Amino acid sequence: MAKRKIAVIGVGKIAQDQHLPVIDASDDFELAATVSSRGVGHNGLPVFRTAAELYAAMPEVGLVSICTPPGVRHTLVREALDAGKDVMMEKPPTTTISELDDIVAHAARLDRVLFQTWHSQYNAAVDQAQRIIAEQNVKSVRIDWRESVRKWHPGQDWVWEPGGFGVCDPGINAFSIFTKIMPFPVFVESAKLTFPANRQTPVDVETRFKSGQPHQPELSAGFNWLEESGEVWTFTIVTGTGDELKLERGGRTLRVNGEIVLEHGDREYAGIYDRFADLLDARESDVDAAPLRLMSDIFFLGVRENGPDFEW
Amino acid sequence: MAKRKIAVIGVGKIAQDQHLPVIDASDDFELAATVSSRGVGHNGLPVFRTAAELYAAMPEVGLVSICTPPGVRHTLVREALDAGKDVMMEKPPTTTISELDDIVAHAARLDRVLFQTWHSQYNAAVDQAQRIIAEQNVKSVRIDWRESVRKWHPGQDWVWEPGGFGVCDPGINAFSIFTKIMPFPVFVESAKLTFPANRQTPVDVETRFKSGQPHQPELSAGFNWLEESGEVWTFTIVTGTGDELKLERGGRTLRVNGEIVLEHGDREYAGIYDRFADLLDARESDVDAAPLRLMSDIFFLGVRENGPDFEW
Structure with a gap:
C-alpha cells in the first residue's frame, strides 16, 4: 500500500x-x-x-x-x-x-x-503496570514528576503565559499514565499551586486525589519544574496484595519490589504514528479527555500561592 | 395523579x-x-x-x-x-x-x-431574547454581573474556600443565560481573576470570549462581588440588525431600544420543578455542562491578581 x-x-x-x-x-x-x-x-x-x-x-x-x-x-x-x-x-x-x-x-x-496523542501512554512498561494493577488493585499511588524547565523548554516564554500550563505541561504526561493505569476513575480532592510571582502558570503543584472507592486508596502527585539534578518521572504504587511497583523514566522502566521486570528505550512517537495508522484503517477517533480534565480541575479547585520570581 | x-x-x-x-x-x-x-x-x-x-x-x-x-x-x-x-x-x-x-x-x-438546574434560564424574558437573537444574530454582548456577597451569602465562608467559586457563584447564573441565548458556541479567550489576598476564590472577574464566527462579535463579561448599591444583573446585546437588547434583573426584564417589552416576577424555581416533572414523565435527563465548563476554563486560562483582603 x-x-x-x-x-x-x-x-x-x-x-x-x-x-x-x-x-x-x-x-x-x-x-x-x-x-x-x-x-x-x-x-x-x-x-x-x-x-x-x-x-x-x-x-x-x-x-x-x-x-x-x-x-x-x-x-x-x-x-x-x-x-x-x-x-x-x-x-x-x-x-x-x-x-x-x-x-x-x-x-x-x-x-x-x-x-x-498522549505520548507517555505508549510504553510497554505502562501497559504491564496496568495489567498488574487490574489483577491486584491499588492501595496507594504516589506520582513524582520533576524536571528542569530550563532544559526542556529553553527560553520558551509561552509556557509561562496564560494557557501555557507551566509545570502541568510535563505533569499532564503523568496524568495520561495515571488515568490509563487506574482501574477506577479518580478526582481531584485538593491541590496547591505555586506560581512564580512574576509568571502566570505554576512552577510547583501538589495534588491529592479521591476515588470514591470503599478501600480509600491514597493517591497523590507532586510536580516541580526546577529540578536541576536530572529527571524524576516516577510512579510508586503499592498494590492491593502489597507489591511495590515503580514505574520510572516516564514509563520506560518497571520495577516490582525493587527488581527491574521491564526496561526499554523510547518508542513513544513511533507508537503514536502506528496507532494513528490503525485509527485511519478503522475510521475511528481516539480522544481521551481525562488527563486534560484532571489538570483543568486542579486550576479550578486549587489553592494558589506565590513563590519567588522565575528568570531564565 | x-x-x-x-x-x-x-x-x-x-x-x-x-x-x-x-x-x-x-x-x-x-x-x-x-x-x-x-x-x-x-x-x-x-x-x-x-x-x-x-x-x-x-x-x-x-x-x-x-x-x-x-x-x-x-x-x-x-x-x-x-x-x-x-x-x-x-x-x-x-x-x-x-x-x-x-x-x-x-x-x-x-x-x-x-x-x-440553572435557575436563571427559567425566565420568559430570557426565552424572548433567545428568539430575537436567533433571528437577528449578534454583534456584541456585554455581561455585567455585580452584587454584594455580604447580602447574598452572609457569613458563608465556604464561598471563599477552594471549590466555593467566589464571585463565579453568581457569575455562573450569567453564563447559564449566555450559553442558552447564544446562537453559536463561545469560548474563553482571556480572563483576569482578582482574589482577595486572604481568600481562595475570586471577588472580581473580567472575561473576553471568542466564537470562531467570521463576523467576530465582541463578547465580554465582568463579575464583581462588592457592589453595595444594589444588584446589577444585566446583558447588553447589540443584534446583527443594530437593535439594542437589555436583559435586566437577572433575566426578568427585556428592553428593546430602551422600551420594556417584557417584565415579570420570579417564577424561576417553580419553572425548575415543572421541568423536573416533565423530565420524569419522559424519563429523560437534562444536564447542560456548558456553564460549568466556561467557568472552569476561566480558572484554567485566567491571569491571577491579588487585591485587598476581604472581611465580612
Whole structure:
C-alpha cells in the first residue's frame, strides 16, 4: 500500500525532535509538506505559512499532525476538519475543556478521524503496570514528576503565559499514565499551586486525589519544574496484595519490589504514528479527555500561592 | 395523579428561600422528608442526618433534590443514583468537570433521571431574547454581573474556600443565560481573576470570549462581588440588525431600544420543578455542562491578581 501523505503543522522543538524523524522512518506515512509561520521546512519539501495555503495548494494531502503550542490548536483543528482532513494533535490538546469538547463533537459530526496523542501512554512498561494493577488493585499511588524547565523548554516564554500550563505541561504526561493505569476513575480532592510571582502558570503543584472507592486508596502527585539534578518521572504504587511497583523514566522502566521486570528505550512517537495508522484503517477517533480534565480541575479547585520570581 | 414524593438534601438558605416553599405550593411534588446534618426539618416531616438513613427508612421516596454546597454533591449524587433515585441538583453542579462528567455517565448507565438546574434560564424574558437573537444574530454582548456577597451569602465562608467559586457563584447564573441565548458556541479567550489576598476564590472577574464566527462579535463579561448599591444583573446585546437588547434583573426584564417589552416576577424555581416533572414523565435527563465548563476554563486560562483582603 502506498504511504499516506501527511503534513506537519507547527515546526518547533517537538516536531523536529520527534515527529519529523518518526515520519521519515515510517512505513505508513510520508511527509508531504510543513506549515510554519517562520517558514521552517524539512527535506526540501513545500513549506506553507498557513494551513489554508496548504489545503488550497495540495488537496491530495488528507492528514495533518498539529504540533503547535496548544493555544492556537482549537482554531487549527476546526479549520482542518472543515477542510476534510483527518487530524492528529500533540498534547496537551487545547487550553480549555470547552474547546476540546467542541472539536470532538465537530469531528464526530463531520465523520473525520481525530486522534489526541498522549505520548507517555505508549510504553510497554505502562501497559504491564496496568495489567498488574487490574489483577491486584491499588492501595496507594504516589506520582513524582520533576524536571528542569530550563532544559526542556529553553527560553520558551509561552509556557509561562496564560494557557501555557507551566509545570502541568510535563505533569499532564503523568496524568495520561495515571488515568490509563487506574482501574477506577479518580478526582481531584485538593491541590496547591505555586506560581512564580512574576509568571502566570505554576512552577510547583501538589495534588491529592479521591476515588470514591470503599478501600480509600491514597493517591497523590507532586510536580516541580526546577529540578536541576536530572529527571524524576516516577510512579510508586503499592498494590492491593502489597507489591511495590515503580514505574520510572516516564514509563520506560518497571520495577516490582525493587527488581527491574521491564526496561526499554523510547518508542513513544513511533507508537503514536502506528496507532494513528490503525485509527485511519478503522475510521475511528481516539480522544481521551481525562488527563486534560484532571489538570483543568486542579486550576479550578486549587489553592494558589506565590513563590519567588522565575528568570531564565 | 398522586403527587410525587421528594426529599430535600441540604436545608440551607437556598432550600429555605426557594425549594421548600415551591414544593409546598406544587401540584406535582410532595415533600416527604429532609436530610440535614444540622437536623433542620420542615412542616414536622421526618428529618435524617444522612441520605443513607433516608434511603433505608423511606424506600418509597424515589426523588431527591440536592441543595448542599457543590463540594459534597458528587458523592451525594452517586449515592442517590446507586440507591435508585432520580436526582435534581442545585447549581453549580460540582466543583470539578471530572465529577460532573462522571455523574452524567453514571446516571445514563443506571437509566436514572438526572437534572442539573440553572435557575436563571427559567425566565420568559430570557426565552424572548433567545428568539430575537436567533433571528437577528449578534454583534456584541456585554455581561455585567455585580452584587454584594455580604447580602447574598452572609457569613458563608465556604464561598471563599477552594471549590466555593467566589464571585463565579453568581457569575455562573450569567453564563447559564449566555450559553442558552447564544446562537453559536463561545469560548474563553482571556480572563483576569482578582482574589482577595486572604481568600481562595475570586471577588472580581473580567472575561473576553471568542466564537470562531467570521463576523467576530465582541463578547465580554465582568463579575464583581462588592457592589453595595444594589444588584446589577444585566446583558447588553447589540443584534446583527443594530437593535439594542437589555436583559435586566437577572433575566426578568427585556428592553428593546430602551422600551420594556417584557417584565415579570420570579417564577424561576417553580419553572425548575415543572421541568423536573416533565423530565420524569419522559424519563429523560437534562444536564447542560456548558456553564460549568466556561467557568472552569476561566480558572484554567485566567491571569491571577491579588487585591485587598476581604472581611465580612
